Amino acid sequence: MAIELKDSSNLASSYWDLGSFYVDNEMVDSAYFHYNKASVLYSKIGKDFNSARMLLNMAILQKNVKDYTGSETTTAKAIEIIKPLGEHRQLYIGYNNLGILFNQLGEYDKALLYHKKAMESAQDLSDPILQANTLNNLGVVYENDGKYDKAIEIYRQALAVDSLFQKQTRLYAMLHDNLAYSQMKANPQKEVEPLFMYALNIRDSIHHQAGIVINKLHLSEYYLDRRDTAKAIKFASEAKKLARETRNFRDLLESMLLLSEMDTLRSNQYLSDYIQINDSLQREERAIRNKFARIRFETDEFIARNEYLNKEMKFIYAGSVAVLGVILLVFVNVYQRNRNKQLKLEQDQQISNEEIYNLLLVQQNKLEEGRHREKNRISKELHDGILGKLFGVRFMLESLHDKTDRQSIEAKKKYINDLRMIEEEVRNISHDLESDFFTQKESFLEILSDYLNNQQKAGHFELDFRNDENIEWDKLSSKIKINLFRIVQEAVNNVIKYAGADQIFLSFQKRKDSLEMKIQDNGKGFDITRNTRGIGIKNMKSRVKNLKGAWKISSGSEGTTITVNVPLK
Incomplete structure (x- = not known):
């Protein structure tokens, strides 16, 4: 709107806001670009103070990316504008930035000089908090220069500022930490642990x-x-x-x-x-x-x-007023238009480059999200599939451990063969976890029945399994079947491990446009509010969400009931 109205003042203000937005979102180059735009516009319309404020913002960004020479030049340019205006708060920001800059460069004399200039501005403002902040900065310079006794003196002077804890808690904690560090450096035998811990407790309390x-x-x-x-x-x-x-x-x-x-x-x-x-x-x-x-x-x-x-x-x-006025005027106009077009193309190119860079960042974030989802999926497959089967086989082998009759030996062979099948499933998961769990040779109901029969023997429970004949399992996607199978596995494993139930009811019922699965046991139940943080419950929730379905779990002294509804379209 400001561009359409040719409102330079509001356009500069908008660039300022954009720069601040990009600072908050850690997009340093974009922040610098828009602060620079605002500074140039403010200078053009005669608002020199605002132009200088933008220069200070740019200088701080330059210092943060270690463009020390650029930061010093930009800060000096801002101070040159601000100083005649008597704006002490902005002068403080400029001198403070130069002090920090030279401290990072190890030029401690210059750092002290500019921090003392910042102190003069803070005193002109009668602002004790700014004065305490500058004292802290001076202490850091002395500390870095190895003058620990002087640093200790400065830190104590800052801590004497009235109501510093209430007015600026972060600075108060920082001063205690810095004081303890300088005391430690000055005298390695000095007991400063309580001072360190005091500062740490304050910082922890304010996060x-x-x-x-x-x-x-x-x-x-x-x-x-x-x-x-x-x-x-x-x-x-x-x-x-x-x-x-x-x-x-x-x-x-x-x-x-x-x-x-x-x-x-x-x-x-x-x-x-x-x-x-x-x-x-x-x-x-x-x-x-x-x-x-x-x-x-x-x-x-x-x-x-x-x-x-x-x-x-x-x-x-x-x-050329007399002879070439008209001709040269046309020439200049054409020349100016071409220049403007060229500048516009350069600006458009710069915007396009920024958009490409942002797209690359988005793509990288999506790759990271994909890796995270894949890890979660593998975790669920191993927990819900492999661990459940291993638990059942181990349970049965333990029950047959001391038996030597023919029937027990045959049963052991069967469970050893089951272990080989589990090995094969682990191998399949490692090669392709997305492959179809259900082959053409075995239907969903056959695989589920085999699993339930084995678990029924291992868990010593009675099973009541009901399947709605209107459900066309062959036409359902493998995604629905494998997730329902894993949910049944997890629920049955939980019954055997924790519930102490002797009856399990499992049913599949076709509703209008959905499939309802219900699993119910007569075990001792559990506190839903306390125990839903386990990985098994999380995996069941995740699988239902993956199917865009809904689920409900209730548990009490009469047992646990899990109801899952999955859309078929």
Whole structure:
């Protein structure tokens, strides 16, 4: 709408919102692109303060992907605009970014200089929380520079800020963690475990996951210094796990390095994982930095072109008013149109490239989802099929173990043959789990009857099996039959293992456009609210959902009933 109305102010605001949206969704290159668009538009319409705010957003993104030179240049450009305006809060953001940037580069004198400038802005704002935050940043610089006593002094000064715990709990916990770490570094014999644990408990209570990771890495170092390797490995492993879950790659790499030093048995594996992840991150950061450079280059080139064209047009108008005015005017107009078309094509190409990149990400996510579904399917096949059969055969072989009569020997041979069939089914699953479970030689009802007869002997229960003759099993899909068979297997296994029932009722009934299966026993039942978390119940639910059906389970002292309805169309 802003484009249609040629409303530059609202268009710039929309680009700003888009940039913030992409930051929230971790799409750094797109965020940078739209912040840059907003900055150029704001500058064009004379809103220099807003243009500078966009530059600060861009500078922070550059710093996060280690484009330190670009971040410094962009920040300096923003400060140059903001400083005459007396906007201390934005000045604070700029100086703070430069302080963090130079700290990461190891240029500690420059880092201290800019953090002290940030402190001046915080004092001009009379904001004690910003002052405490800057004191923490100063402490980190001193800590990284090995000046632990100075860092300790600064951290304590920050903790003295009034009501810091209530106003900024995260910062309060961070200061305690940093204070403990500097005290540990200054005096390795000092007992700082309570201070570390105090900070960790606060972070855990507010679910500050990034803070928890750093806290546990510090605790790991602490216990390593105390030669308590078991605790050191425990905290480093917990930090590694949480860092991976939250995609905190910086601290994930730190935890891997720490574990490679402590866990000698797995040191090579940790180092190999570290190198692989670090290389991948460097490639990604390099690619993003290149995109930033292209965006800046295209913007600068666009501005330079416009400036050049404006000068050229002025010169032409001044020198050819009398003779060549009309001809040159036509020429300039044609030339300008071609330029605009070319720029439009370049913009369209850039948008197309972004869409292709997003499609590649979506495709990768779908591949991961497919792998996850396949793992779940294999798990269900093994649990519902193989384990059930093995349980029945084992049960019968145990009952025949001490018997030596002819009939028992023949029965043993049969169950040994059943074991061979189970081996064959495992082999079939490994080759093709999607192959038809029911062959042309055996129908669904024959396979089900054989299974129920074997289980009836193993479980010593009476079976009442009823099948509606109107059901045309041969016309039903293999998907429906195999899932119903697995549900019966799981239900019967649960009856034998847990229910202590001596009667099982199983029926298949054709309804209007659906098939109803009911399994009922007279066992002792179970608490549905407490026991539905087992893998067997989950697998039954999953199979019904896979058939787009519905199910109901009820259980009590009189037994358990499971009813499944599956659509036939």
